[in-house]
Amino acid sequence: MGRLAILFFLFSTLNADDFIEKRDYAKLLYSNPRGIGCNKCHGENGKGNAIALYAQKGKQKILSAPAINNMSKAQFFTALKNPKSVMPRYSLTLEEFESLYEYVSSKK
Ligand code: HEC
Structure with missing residues (x-):
């Protein structure tokens, strides 16, 4: 096996629940939640x-x-399900809401 193949093998066996991966995913979701990014308004x-x-x-x-x-x-969760003012309504899954919550809460 070449070095690249070994690297690829290592990456493909990384657990999807890996902390870094979860954070990266949540960060992406925060700026691109199938609609205008949360970051555009909430920073x-x-x-x-x-x-x-x-x-x-x-x-x-x-x-x-x-x-x-x-x-x-x-x-x-309540605020996301029942947005007020200019806040858009998003159709995200419960897992996506969870990810967003953990992501922003880690930024205290
Ligand atoms: C267009 C601007 C805009 C975008 C985009 C936006 N929000 Fe908001 N959001 C607001 C405004 C304005 C409020 C305050 C609403 C009010 O008057 O109660 C708010 C309120 C909230 C609240 C409740 C805050 C509180 O103190 O009650 C949460 C939680 C929230 N937004 C999360 C998000 C998340 C997560 C996203 C992305 C999925 C997002 N928002 C996208 C404008 C936005």
């Missing part, structure tokens, strides 16, 4: 972010997405 680390500045009745207003890295799992 790269889920720490919250200003989305837009606008004026209303002559007053400067700010539309922002809250921090989502410090929530209980129940709060997180």
